[in-house]
Amino acid sequence: MTVNVFLDDYRHCPQGYILAKDIDECIDLLLNFSIAHLSLDHDLESKTRNGLMLVHYMVEKQLFAERITIHSANSGAGKRMFKYLKEAQNERKMPQSIQILLRPLPLR
DSSP states (O other), rough: OEEEEEEEESOOTTTEEEEEHHHHHHHHHHHHHHEEEEEOOOOOSSSOOOHHHHHHHHHHHHHOOOOEEEESHHHHHHHHHHHHHHHHHHHSSOOTEEEEOOOOOOOO
């Protein structure tokens, strides 16, 4: 089964997506489903278990989606997540076919 996943502990989940409120829920979905679109926030309730930690884990464990969007309103952290994923592609640590987008969403 292919699903779309929205990682965020603050914003409302868009229709057609499964909400993951923390990186553990997101990892569980990555392990158990084929993900078409994964939309990621950086700032989560846990300050140490954030979106950047998740993208590092994804590359290390080779857990990906067909398309990944960084939607974090935290511009610096969102750019770090985006840059890390693009570098992983350039270093052939993740498939070149995965589309990676940086599209910050407002908090409200």
